[in-house]
Amino acid sequence: MKLVRKMKKIYNPAEIEKKIQDYWYKNKIFKVEIDSKKNKFYCLSMFPYPSGKLHMGHVRNYTISDVIARYHRMIGDNVLHPIGWDAFGLPAENAAIENNLSPKDWTNSNINKMKNQLKLLGFSYDWDREILTCSPEYYKWEQWFFIKLFKKGLVYKKESLVNWDPIDKTVLANEQVIDGKGWRSGANIEKKKISQWFIKITDYSQELLKNLEVIKEFWPDNVINMQKNWIGESNGMELVFKISVEKNINVFTTRPDTLFGVTFIAIAADHDLIDQCDLSIKKFSRSILNEMNEKSSSKKEINGVFTGLYGIHPVTNKKIPVYVANYILTGYGTGAIMGVPAHDYRDYEFAKKYNIEIVKVIKNLDHLDHKDDVYTGEGILINSDKFNGFNSKDASKSIIKFIEDNSFGKIAKNYKLRDWGISRQRYWGCPIPIIYREDGMMIPVDESELPIKLPDDIDFSVSGNPLDNHPTWKYTTCFKKGLKAVRETDTLDTFFESSWYQARFCTPNDPDNMVGEDANYWLPVDVYIGGIEHAVLHLLYARFFHKLLRDEGILKSNEPFKSLITQGMVLKDGSKMSKSKGNIVDPENLIEKYGSDTVRLFVIFAAPIENSLEWSDHGVEGCYKFLNKLWLTGYKIKNELYVKNNQDLIDEKKLKIILNKTIMKVTDDYGKRISLNTVVSSCMELLNNILKFMELGTIDGREILHAYKQLILILNPITPHICYEISNSMNIEEMKLTESWPKANKNFIKSDKIFIVIQVNGKIRKKTEINIHCSEEKIKQLALSFPEVKKYIGNKDVKKIIYIKEKLVNIVVA
């Protein structure tokens, strides 16, 4: 055995890691282009906001994607693993105000710092694809696309009640309000009626919902569920109540089976019909609307007023009173409901308060003796004319058909999803490419004028939207007629940028296209990794955008992300690491102390990916010790390699079997199960076994060396620096190949002897080793012969003997 390089006895990560990282970076080792001969694999982590410092959550996220990317490279895939910066957003503006810096400089310096930290962790990115969402080259395309959508009628401006964040001083989308608070500022959200830009995500409600069925195979259940909930499809019917010859009220219900239980109609406070009511009703409605504006969360007491109007029940022809009620939402369904107090809690509460008749039409079969006043479940229809005796499901179908046949209404669907509000009253974002001409026209700017760049000379000392306050920026002229015009000073929600970056990564530097043709080779992303907090924010928007791009003819696929992994939070002392709690572990200090391989190993080993990860200094130590042991073992093998002439062939085979089983298992774990913590366990076990056989000294050193080399290969995705260094000094040829993943040798998966468990009535009584070629009959006989087994059989009858191949024998006695 010739040894090429010297290997030091002591593992010194500080010395080896820097050298290897520089080599990777300078030689663009992970640069990637289309290669039709290879299987493509697009591995992506949610790109970071450049806050200035990498935290443990980032480290975990990016380590996971790096491990997956490196594994796929080793099995010969063409791997796209890019990184970029979600660089627009409020923190830059706030920092600028506080420290009197420009948001641009602040952002750029943060990116530099974080890029260095990413390099310290040895992530295998194609750095040539780095993108920056605040660069005009990027946001130009967003403006271009905005204009396309505007012309299609998919973006529009409308005055409506929107969420106002009083701390960040901007409007927020519904998805960005969490528990009544702003997603970033945490401020209590107020309702304001202002004119805002919206994008018609609701046009895609049905498809966004339907395609969940397709992606759910490789997406976590909870995310699928949250999106399903958020889109919120309800099936039912719309029904028309005549008010007068020319006026109607349309109501939406999901319970057509309760049609005969309607005793009132309730409409929302901004319903069209209110215009025709008395002044007192109008005043009341306005007070309800004001109440809604004040607070969006907290529940209010049910409240309403009779309008004096009646609707005619289309089937019974009864006069049904119409009320304005504060529990009817504006903007959902038709803004009006049919009140069925016997079978809906809110309707019941309302009817009690205003002495409205309560008519039971559904009999509860499960609780016949119960005399509940309200029953919201399904049952058998009563008091329902010709539908009496039907069960709820059949009745609903029949009633919908009856209603449609008589033109009283129609089958209908409703969604909770609202259009996405995309304008923000902030500076550090993508300018909306719209101008307001002096003749009152609102038109998009011409493509040739793009990008509409953000001005750099901004005065933050005045409060309000800096673009609006800028002395010259917003004044322009119309390219068509030369008329004077004023620019839109709102900017786009930063979720706009992150909705399509995964497509831009495919052709990041294309000057002529938003997304080039290569995207159809790379997309969809094969594995996408990020936090659960984006379940209905970014992950919904990105799915929507992908469909917009498809319908514009730019992309061919339907969904951006084939599979999704939501990694758990990193905790310390039971809670999320945060500055205010003072429980932060700084990745850079840790790398300095142990090296990045230890940090990577720990975050992979300490918990399954989806679980939260409780920080443990002891655990980190343990990982560091493992790497030391790995190194020292390599050193010993290299320097104390021995040839053994009278080796123990049985032990040799044992080691081979352990090795090949390990290769099989970790291949499955990396590739199919994406269970990375168990990869580490298996590698630890293998090293323990190698050490055991070295100690025993029964096997030829070359076999030990072989097993060790394979261990280095399978560990390489997780701890690439130490593996690279060891493979150099021990001459592991495979590491240099494009396809370097070891294959399990099928000849060494099973040994000749196997352990069999012998049970009597399902309880283990004996464990024994048998020859693999032993016949079933013989094994059964053998099982019966053991005294430990006989003892439990006694003089009872052996009813049957079950034999599970190569696993166990169960003797059933009675």
Add this chain to the structure above:
RNA sequence: GCCGAUGUGGUGGAAUUGGUAGACACGCUGUCUUGAGGGGGCAGUAGCAAUAGCUGUGCCGGUUCAACUCCGGCCAUCGGCACCA
């Protein structure tokens, strides 16, 4: 209230198709090495009990020769939505 997920030693967790529960690690205990500390080695570590044996994967029941795994019903924890008709 609705929807969903999860429940295994002191701790993180493993058990991939119903077939040896607790792999791998952390921690702890004993012990050896050292002047001491660190580091390292060896042995032990689900509970009760004596080495026999019994019990044990949130609880109750069921299916099965066999259940952490499947089914039914509870309980607890976490997450999402929440006047959505």
